Amino acid sequence: MSDYSEQRLDSRTGFDVASGVVVSSPEEPAGGRSVPLLEAVGIQKRFGALVVLNGVNFAVGSDEAVGIVGPNGAGKTTLLSILAGAQRPSGGRVLLRGDDVTGAGSARRCRLGIARAHQVPKPFGDMTVFENVFVGAAMGSRKRRSEAYDRSLEVLELCDMLDVANRPAESLGLLHRKRLELARALATEPEVLLLDEIGAGLTDEEAAALVVTIRELRRQRVAIVWIEHIVHVLVQVIDRLVAMDAGRVIAEGAPDEVMRDAKVIDAYLGSAGAVA
Amino acid sequence: MTLLQVESLDVRHGLLQAVREVSFELGEGETLALVGANGAGKTTLLRSIAGAHRPAAGHVLLDGKDITRVPAHERVKLGIALVPEGRRLFPGLTVEENLLIAGANGRPGPWNVKSVLEAFPLLEPLRRHRAGSLSGGEQQATAIGRALMTNPRVLLLDEVSLGLAPVAVDGVYRSLEKLIESGATILLVEQDLGRALKVASRIACMLEGRIVLEGTPAELTRERVTEAYFGLKRSVPA
Numbered sequence: 459m460s461d462y463s464e465q466r467l468d469s470r471t472g473f474d475v476a477s478g479v480v481v482s483s484p485e486e487p488a489g490g491r492s493v494p495l496l497e498a499v500g501i502q503k504r505f506g507a508l509v510v511l512n513g514v515n516f517a518v519g520s521d522e523a524v525g526i527v528g529p530n531g532a533g534k535t536t537l538l539s540i541l542a543g544a545q546r547p548s549g550g551r552v553l554l555r556g557d558d559v560t561g562a563g564s565a566r567r568c569r570l571g572i573a574r575a576h577q578v579p580k581p582f583g584d585m586t587v588f589e590n591v592f593v594g595a596a597m598g599s600r601k602r603r604s605e606a607y608d609r610s611l612e613v614l615e616l617c618d619m620l621d622v623a624n625r626p627a628e629s630l631g632l633l634h635r636k637r638l639e640l641a642r643a644l645a646t647e648p649e650v651l652l653l654d655e656i657g658a659g660l661t662d663e664e665a666a667a668l669v670v671t672i673r674e675l676r677r678q679r680v681a682i683v684w685i686e687h688i689v690h691v692l693v694q695v696i697d698r699l700v701a702m703d704a705g706r707v708i709a710e711g712a713p714d715e716v717m718r719d720a721k722v723i724d725a726y727l728g729s730a731g732a733v734a
Numbered sequence: 735m736t737l738l739q740v741e742s743l744d745v746r747h748g749l750l751q752a753v754r755e756v757s758f759e760l761g762e763g764e765t766l767a768l769v770g771a772n773g774a775g776k777t778t779l780l781r782s783i784a785g786a787h788r789p790a791a792g793h794v795l796l797d798g799k800d801i802t803r804v805p806a807h808e809r810v811k812l813g814i815a816l817v818p819e820g821r822r823l824f825p826g827l828t829v830e831e832n833l834l835i836a837g838a839n840g841r842p843g844p845w846n847v848k849s850v851l852e853a854f855p856l857l858e859p860l861r862r863h864r865a866g867s868l869s870g871g872e873q874q875a876t877a878i879g880r881a882l883m884t885n886p887r888v889l890l891l892d893e894v895s896l897g898l899a900p901v902a903v904d905g906v907y908r909s910l911e912k913l914i915e916s917g918a919t920i921l922l923v924e925q926d927l928g929r930a931l932k933v934a935s936r937i938a939c940m941l942e943g944r945i946v947l948e949g950t951p952a953e954l955t956r957e958r959v960t961e962a963y964f965g966l967k968r969s970v971p972a
Contacts, residue, residue, distance in 0.1 A: 529925075530772045632749035658773055659750035687773050688942060690965040714966075723960050726771065728926030730956060 493556040495520040495681050496541060496572065496650050502549035503536055503705075510536045511547070512705040518650060523672075523682035525692045525713065528702035529726050534685045535577065537702070538652050541683065542574040543567040568598050573648035577655045577685075579639035583628030587619055587638055590627050591645045598646025610645055617641040617671060633664050640671070650681040657688045665691045689717065701725065736798075737762045737919050738783070738814075738888050743792035745775070745782045752778040754943035755792070760888065765920040767930035770940030771963060776923040777819055779940070780890045783921070784816035785809040796888070810840055813887030819896060819923075821877040825866025829857055829876050832865050833883050840884025850879040854909055871902025875909065882913075889913070891922040895929070907933065927959055941965045 494517035503511040511533045518524045526534050539545040541552060543564035551560045554570055562570070573594075581590045591613055595606035614620050617637045622630065627638060636656050643651055653672075657665055665688065672682065672695045686692040692713075693699070699713040703725035709716045716722055724730060738760040745753035753775040760766050768776045781787040783794055785806030793802045796812055804812065815836075823832050833847050851858045854875040860868060865876055874894055881889055894910070895903040911933060914920060924930040930937055931951045939947040939962040947954070947962035 635749070659752075687771050688965070693966070717964060717966060723956075726925070727769070727956070727960065727963065728928050730928065 492519070494518060494553075495522075495555060496683075497553040497556075498537065498541060498547075498550065499553065500550035501537065501540055501547045501552075503533070503540065503545070504548045510705055511540070514550075514702070514705070514707055516541075516700065516707070518681050518683050520649065520681050521676075521679050522698065523676055523684065523696045525696040525699045526683065526685045526702060527687070527689060527692070527699065527716075527722075528708075531704070532702040532725075533705045534702055535654055538574065538654055538683065538685060542572060542652055544574070568646050568648075569600065571647075571649035572652065573598065573643035573646045573650075574652040575639045575643045575654060575656050577658070579635040581627035581630075581635065581638050581642070583626065585627060586624050587627055587630070587634075587641075588614065588623040590638060591641050594642040594645030595647075598648075606645075609647065613641045613644045616644065616674060618667070632659055636660070636668075637671075644675070644680075648680060650683065651675065653682065653684040653686070655685055655687060657686050657691050660688075669694050693717070735762055736760070737796065738921070739793075739795040739798070740779075740783065741793040741795065743779070743782060743794065744790045745778050745787060746790045747778070751790075752943055753782065753789070756940075756943070756945055757792075758938060758945060758948070760919060760921055762919055763917045764936065765914050765918075765922065765934045766936045766938060767934035768921070768923045768938050768940060769925070769927055769930055769959065769963065773942075774940040775943040776940055777892055780816060780892050780921065780923060781818075783888075784814055784890055786816065786818075807839065810884050810886075813841055813885070814890065815840070815881035815884045815886035815888070816890040817877050817881045817892060817894060819892040821873045823865040823873055823876055823880070825864065827865060828862050829865055829868070829879075830861040832876055832880050836880040836883040840886070843885025845882045845885050847883075850882055853882070853912065854879050856905065869902070870898045871905055874898060874902070874906050878906070878909065887919060889918055889920045891920060893923050893925060895924065895926060903929075927956060931956075939963055 497517040499515055501511050501514040514537060516537060528534050540547050543562055551558055559567060588610060591610045592606055595601055595609040601609060614623050617640055619637055619641060622634055630638060640656060657668055660668065669691060684692060684696065696713055699716040700707055701709040701716050701722040708721045708725060709719040736759045741757050743753055743756045744751065756779060770776050778787060782789045785804060793800055801809060801812060830847060833850055837846065851861065856872060857875055857879060860872060865873060894906050907929060914933060934951065936950055937954055938945045939959055941962060
């Protein structure tokens with residue numbers, strides 16, 4: 459029980475008692491740092507007795523791309539859901555430009571500039587690709603019809619989907635489905651884009667095309683939070699990498715340093731010294 | 735001599751290609767450990783060798799005979815047994831009943847209820863308990879015992895330590911080591927590299943559906959496997 463009260467304390471202070479580390483931006487002095495674009499502070503998430511997130515602090519700055527890695531069950535997708543407003547945390551807060559949006563649902567957050575591409579794309583199957591994207595443009599940022607139309611075309615071009623714009627979404631293959639998932643999110647004109655394993659199952663060429671698209675988004679100053687198992691694709695795009703295991707952040711920093719971190723390798727491959 | 739042969743296997747889950755042109759051989763008495771990140775294709779590969787998932791292309795051969803189109807229950811009779819991820823016992827049946835069902839559908843051989851219970855002494859007092867009432871480690875022992883009841887020539891083990899307490903994992907591995915010493919041919923998926931290096935005669939690392947590194951524990955270091963595991967030395971063609 460004392461652990462629990464300690465964790466409650468965590469969520470107020472943003473200080474991880476167990477590891478003794480202030481997780482967000484440790485290199486910056488606490489007093490002078492600017493407000494991150496999107497921040498999660500002391501996030502707890504329980505499903506019944508199961509603790510999925512245990513005092514997670516996470517931040518992404520505007521114009522920053524952050525990757526999240528970790529073995530299955532680390533809590534990555536749950537964290538993304540909490541950032542997107544699809545799930546409420548059991549404790550802790552979510553801040554957008556310093557404003558508390560913990561109580562805002564995903565539709566509201568979408569209009570505030572947070573968009574998410576899901577791990578399993580679920581387009582409106584009997585609508586065309588264009589119509590799917592148009593829904594995002596019209597509903598996600600409350601555009602007028604003609605503006606939403608223009609935005610949809612712009613996004614389809616960026617995602618290289620103009621040639622399939624009039625096809626029903628259900629007729630698409632995996633690559634196009636993933637691209638459509640990205641396009642729908644982009645149509646809402648997000649300031650921060652949350653990506654959940656959009657690289658899984660792609661061939662090398664397809665992954666390379668995805669990297670080009672994400673780089674273009676960065677050029678357009680969209681902040682990125684990207685969960686991805688395909689690490690060698692991820693590291694081509696991100697500035698900073700966060701590694702999670704069992705509901706906690708276990709390492710954070712420059713991507714190559716995090717991937718060399720013994721704690722991270724142990725989380726995936728088992729402890730080096732554990733088996734005699 | 736080569737017992738199991740996998741040739742240019744492609745396996746899909748609908749739109750997603752989980753296994754890409756995988757080839758390897760497994761000799762009699764060998765233990766090959768598959769390591770790799772989530773989504774690398776390990777479980778799918780095992781399931782397609784067992785016949786639980788039909789490949790899109792390529793071949794699976796047992797004793798040089800193509801069994802790619804042989805259904806799963808017939809492969810059990812030929813000597814391929816899978817211990818699936820999550821154990822998948824019949825929870826309402828007793829330990830003994832779970833074993834007997836497998837025994838009735840396998841090959842004749844040295845494994846029977848008596849010899850399985852000798853190999854897994856922890857199951858002896860539990861033989862009339864419902865499988866659903868057992869702990870994770872006990873269930874895993876039952877699942878391995880069930881596979882042995884078919885007197886397999888190749889035993890496929892999928893993440894036998896998943897969800898088990900460390901003590902239970904040690905117990906399962908002690909039993910496995912005995913099996914390996916007795917000359918069993920095993921293909922196992924194991925997330926813990928230390929354990930894989932300890933029990934296996936060869937390790938294969940999968941990345942995004944392909945085997946990207948293969949060798950004996952003596953040839954491979956933790957560093958080399960880590961590199962292959964995350965694919966960090968690879969670059970995507972621009």
